[in-house]
Amino acid sequence: MNGQASPIRVAILGASGYTGAELVRLLARHPGVDIRALTADRKAGQTMAQAFPHLGGLDLPDLVRIEDLDFADIDLVFGCLPHGTMHGLVKRLPERVRVIDLSADFRLEDPAVYTEWYGLEHGATDLQPQAVYGLPELHRDAIRGARIVAGPGCYPTSVQIPLVPLARRGLIGLDDIIADSKSGVSGAGRAAKEANLHTEVSEGIHAYGVTRHRHVAEIEQGLRWATGRDVTVTFTPHLMPMNRGILSTIYVSLVEGVGVDDLRVALAEHYAGEPFVRVLPAGGVPATRHVRGANHVLIGVFPDRRPGHAIVICVEDNLVKGASGQLVQCMNVMYGFPETQGLEQLALFP
């Protein structure tokens, strides 16, 4: 940490889920971090290697119930719990403890929007104004000094990274944005549900949450931040027979006088120097398998057959850049670590 004497002491809440395990995978090799506590509810008492044998052989604390966690020796809390659980919890934390949360609880600045989409009262409206949206490429400065960082949703990351710079620069129409997204199964978590059995998911595809997936609120908020006006987006998620990866195919109209190449150039300029965003040259086709296990985002820009339109395709690993990797990136920003630390792994292919 650039001169920090000792590693930051970290607790991961919800470590028996996939995003928790992915945090462990990334943080276990991070020289600035000491994983001090791992919580799990149903699996409390187990070792992490019992819950996730692929993490066996590491020197990790056992899983404990959150109630049994002492925050006195924790500097930073990672929240990998379901939405609705973090408001009350963060309120009870010592002021000194920073929080990077992956639930939706602090993502939406307007508590009414939170209630509309999540069906719950917002339990920490006093803290919400302190929360910063944790997409470093778009909100790096605010993240740096934040106490509470709200890690973005997996889909919203894959849509905002390509669209926000285009919308900000006024290159695309705002009334006919369509994001057709496709996600691997790990986004659904580790809960035992019939719908996510191998037998139910493999060798087939389907859309879900058509028109009413909660992530749309987050996408629209991001576009409002970028443009200063309300934007309504069509967003259709689909479940893919694979574990990792999100691909968003985004259909946009071009503002008068703007060409397809202008979009590519604008994105390339905006993300020049960013270690985790790669804008492909014309004709380059992003594939989720090229970022499997890595924190990278790939963007391709294509002409549309209809004049005045373009197609932007963005891929990420939903568990890395779409979740835990992005949290680690936020942590690096918050604590002054090199932004790529712990995130150097290349994609695993095949």
Add this chain to the structure above:
Amino acid sequence: MNGQASPIRVAILGASGYTGAELVRLLARHPGVDIRALTADRKAGQTMAQAFPHLGGLDLPDLVRIEDLDFADIDLVFGCLPHGTMHGLVKRLPERVRVIDLSADFRLEDPAVYTEWYGLEHGATDLQPQAVYGLPELHRDAIRGARIVAGPGCYPTSVQIPLVPLARRGLIGLDDIIADSKSGVSGAGRAAKEANLHTEVSEGIHAYGVTRHRHVAEIEQGLRWATGRDVTVTFTPHLMPMNRGILSTIYVSLVEGVGVDDLRVALAEHYAGEPFVRVLPAGGVPATRHVRGANHVLIGVFPDRRPGHAIVICVEDNLVKGASGQLVQCMNVMYGFPETQGLEQLALFP
């Protein structure tokens, strides 16, 4: 068989590919058909069970080269060859022999459009006017008496079945149709290509042929037939890590005064009585795995978050309704068999 004395004698050209094998699977149990000849180029001399062990145990003719095939005792030829091969071949067939072709060679009524998309001169412009587009739900009467039937492409089937009735009735806008399609790997055929290896395809997704996939010409032709005017469609195919299935997510605008439910009702009315098309009730979500191995198409109609728009989702098995099953259905129409004969199998799930 409507009183026909003896089974029709069938030849399948290109039987060593997946669509050829799928024809055998369906026709082997069809009481009105006698499979007389199977051709293959590289695998000539092999038994069908060598080329496709899952078809072992049947009494099938061995694979021969097309040059060694005697059409004297053939009534009907199924073409499962690449485009560019059928024009010359059909010209040489006895007038008496009927043809159901799955290549693109007879699908496009305008030879110039064929040349534009396939880069080849049309080799049988004299025969093209006799060719009928083999989508029974939309062109049944013409198919009945046709000598040459052009089996539709897999993607165009999944887009035209939901869109043509809506376009015909003037319920949707024609200037902003977007079809975001997702296909299993079997659509790419059995040719040994690096891009289709298990290692390259599984656990990942990508778009391909963005803006310039050939099937768009066929989709636009179908919409022109339906509306009498030229239509330009945005069409983006994606490759899925599964073998069978196509899902097309289609974004449309609604003509003034038309609601989402009107689309569903119109489709339900149009396909009432059709054995292979099922329009799902509101909220019903089509999945490719629900039609795996079956000749069925499922359609779901959803509201779009943007007012005045709707989302139509259509699924099929690309090798059955998207290819060989549809050919068998055409044959049933042509020869007066019950239209479901040979196509009674239910979907295989899981």
Add this chain to the structure above:
Amino acid sequence: MNGQASPIRVAILGASGYTGAELVRLLARHPGVDIRALTADRKAGQTMAQAFPHLGGLDLPDLVRIEDLDFADIDLVFGCLPHGTMHGLVKRLPERVRVIDLSADFRLEDPAVYTEWYGLEHGATDLQPQAVYGLPELHRDAIRGARIVAGPGCYPTSVQIPLVPLARRGLIGLDDIIADSKSGVSGAGRAAKEANLHTEVSEGIHAYGVTRHRHVAEIEQGLRWATGRDVTVTFTPHLMPMNRGILSTIYVSLVEGVGVDDLRVALAEHYAGEPFVRVLPAGGVPATRHVRGANHVLIGVFPDRRPGHAIVICVEDNLVKGASGQLVQCMNVMYGFPETQGLEQLALFP
């Protein structure tokens, strides 16, 4: 049906599981069967199309609780319930009603062995002697007149079909039989368990139940019936990242004077005329995908590098020949239908 006036009236208990759905898939097209009742516990009140959309469009009774089922108009009950549930249930059935059960409850002739492996008292020791083991190729005559047929386990089917004829003829050693079996995930059923999620199962393999899988009792019973002596078998099941299929690789020693080809000849002779068992010629390699969705078993016999030994490989679809297809086959035998009726479908590949 051999002159039977009307179709047999069938109830399927546990129709919301995969083996129940598979029975519906097969029986819905069987001309001698009328599906009168479908039971489910948690999903009672749903239509079958809600529980299994791939079976939509059929005219099926809704799912009811087993308590609400009236056996007065049922001729035959198919049991697709967990072990431990059928003993009491069969006792309460009218004597007139025949039963084909897929649980383990009636498979083991010795109640003590049942208790040893399943940890339960046998609840119908009076009925057990009437129960017939439902492997038609090995027990056809007994099945014909049986009132209670116990459908074999998926693994035991794949091991007994190749081994029983060899053991009966005294061609193989009985002290060193090893069956290394590999199964698709559907064998684990539709219960929502973390271990069977797509994320947990795909892209990886592992053994399970090493040394202590319950099916070993059934395999050893089959070999005892075949030889008149106790046999101990090594059996190791493995979970495969696929939905359907079992492949058993069986290592055997040859009795003095017996060669590898003798095994193949013996099996070919024994199964000559059997519609569902195919012994491959030398060099033929069985693959599960060649029987996907079909009721067939393929057997290959190979030399072992160690002299005096052989390797026998057997494949089946665990949901068809390893479960529901075999039940239908038993029903055909019991009611005098042609044995292949309802089971004519060819394998689905790819």
Add this chain to the structure above:
Amino acid sequence: MNGQASPIRVAILGASGYTGAELVRLLARHPGVDIRALTADRKAGQTMAQAFPHLGGLDLPDLVRIEDLDFADIDLVFGCLPHGTMHGLVKRLPERVRVIDLSADFRLEDPAVYTEWYGLEHGATDLQPQAVYGLPELHRDAIRGARIVAGPGCYPTSVQIPLVPLARRGLIGLDDIIADSKSGVSGAGRAAKEANLHTEVSEGIHAYGVTRHRHVAEIEQGLRWATGRDVTVTFTPHLMPMNRGILSTIYVSLVEGVGVDDLRVALAEHYAGEPFVRVLPAGGVPATRHVRGANHVLIGVFPDRRPGHAIVICVEDNLVKGASGQLVQCMNVMYGFPETQGLEQLALFP
């Protein structure tokens, strides 16, 4: 790097295959290595990012033909070429250049055995005696000073690691060893073959090379080295519908007086301190997904139902510990790097 002034300069021959790409993945983050040259035949002239987009964004040399490679500034050559190509090539290398080869060309000490299994004359019988078998856990000292290291086959690694210590200590019988192995598809390489298409491989399994897979020669050589006597092993490989991973289920007899736990203890003792081998406690079940992308081997030891026998299960990632990772490990040994350098990544799950 133990005081070495500058990174070692490395060439990877056959970098357009999976093992070549995997080497790049691992070496690109290795502080002691400078990747100076990458060769490919068909793809010469391409950038590495064109051949393998997941490696885009790295500063790598373009692919060149091997003929165009200047060995003057190369210290170490990694061979990822097919067998039969390395004998001649190594002969032409400057004496100063060290070689770690993944082909079979230098694995078998007896040229006659090489010829028997590979059907080729051994083209460098003079060099063969210098070659060291590159399994660090078993041959570390010899590797340290070797000029030519022969990287073991993927299957032999998974069989020798568990068996060699047991055989050396005389705990197991040598006349009835059976290795039933299961491998992911990446072991077949990137060559475009029909048999390895997604459509041919997914959703199904089969054995291949029964009795006559070449790796058996290597396994038997390893056991001969361990015991001083000839050993014949039964080895049956199976192809799994997954990309990465090998699981070998090994059936052994116990020498009089030896118990199952003795095997586990012996292995645990032998591999104590080894960073990449983990012997699981009793009941621990190794799964390939727990080592996906990592250089680890997991071993489980189980009782067999037949008294006096045991089952040993070993898993690895065939592209890492079974191929490129082991090469990097050998390099670390040869050059005095910490043995885990470049190999610290944890497994990727799910």
